[in-house]
Amino acid sequence: QQYNVTSYGAMTVAIITLEASAGMWINAFIICVLCIGWIKKKTLNSNEKILLLLGCSRFCYLCFSWIFTFLSEIYPYCLLVHPIFQLLQGAYTGFNCSNLWVSACLCVFYCIKIANFRNSFFIYLKVKIDRMVPWLLLGSEVFSLITGIFVYNTIDKAICKNLNFTCLENFWKATIRIEEHFYPIAFLTGFLHTTSFMAVIFSAVFLLFSLWRHKREMQTNSMNSLSMDAHIKAMKSILSFFIMYSINFTSLILTLVYSTKHHNHMIFLVYLIQNAFPGVHSLILIFSNPKLEKTLLRILSWFKCEVCMR
Secondary structure, X not given: OOOOOOHHHHHHHHHHHHHHHHHHHHHHHHHHHHXXXXXXXXXXXXXXXXXHXXXXXXXXXXXXXXXXXXXXXXXXXXXXXXXXXXXXXXHHHHHHHHHHHHHHHHHHHHHHHXXXXXXXXXXXXXXXXXXXXXXXXXXXXXXXXXXXXXXXXXXXXXXXXXXXXXXXXXXXXXXXXXXXXXXXXXXXXXXXXXXXXHHHHHHHHHHHHHHHHHHHHXXXXXXXXXXXXXXXXXXXXXXXXXXXXXXHHHHHHHHHHHOOOOOOHHHHHXXXXXXXXXXXXXXXXXXXXXXXXXXXXXXXXXXXXXXXXX
């Protein structure tokens, strides 16, 4: 049964659809290019493994985010059917967790690969990082799966225990009434965002310190080094991580503050930020990767030629 869609709901669906579609296309491009290279070369390096999993996580995250927005605004009565609401929230949280942790893994990987420190433990990490990456990614996905299951169970128990509703208005009122049952989810979400954000901050600090020390040594010895370019390139990538994570972390705080207010303008702004983050940051990663950038420019030039010929 279709709900009487308001102008606010229609605008929300339209904007989120544009953002999600663009983000899914961008991440689908990353997935396709890396999978084709995987088939040709029969192998992937550590950076490509992280990018591939990150692209998959973000594609699924945007997909479930769009489905939830579409149903909540156009067909909200579908959310009353057990267990659609729980499944969507569990999948959404799980893929968001995967997105955050894999992004943090990529940031730490850049730091360990590029930064130069004489510490024995850091040297050990630099030597073993390629072997550690698959296990880090596996751990991230297992933890994301556990998080998604936890969110599903928490919401399911809260709804089954506290809700007796037959109409949509009662559903939203009941959702606010059982807010106290969702405190563990809020705590877990805050923990995920905070730890991944701290990983990005520490990676940026370590890489910046390594860059400063390397630049001072070059000036002392009056010599140039390719390592300087690698430092600067990695620093730009991590800086993009830092900016996007700062915005995402701010949106999390706003979500926790305004979570009990349905159809709030601040919540709408948060949704825009959260759905723009995977697409915009993936686009930045494409232009920081020579292989992906070259392929994208080749496709765009071919598309431009096809349009001109018509």
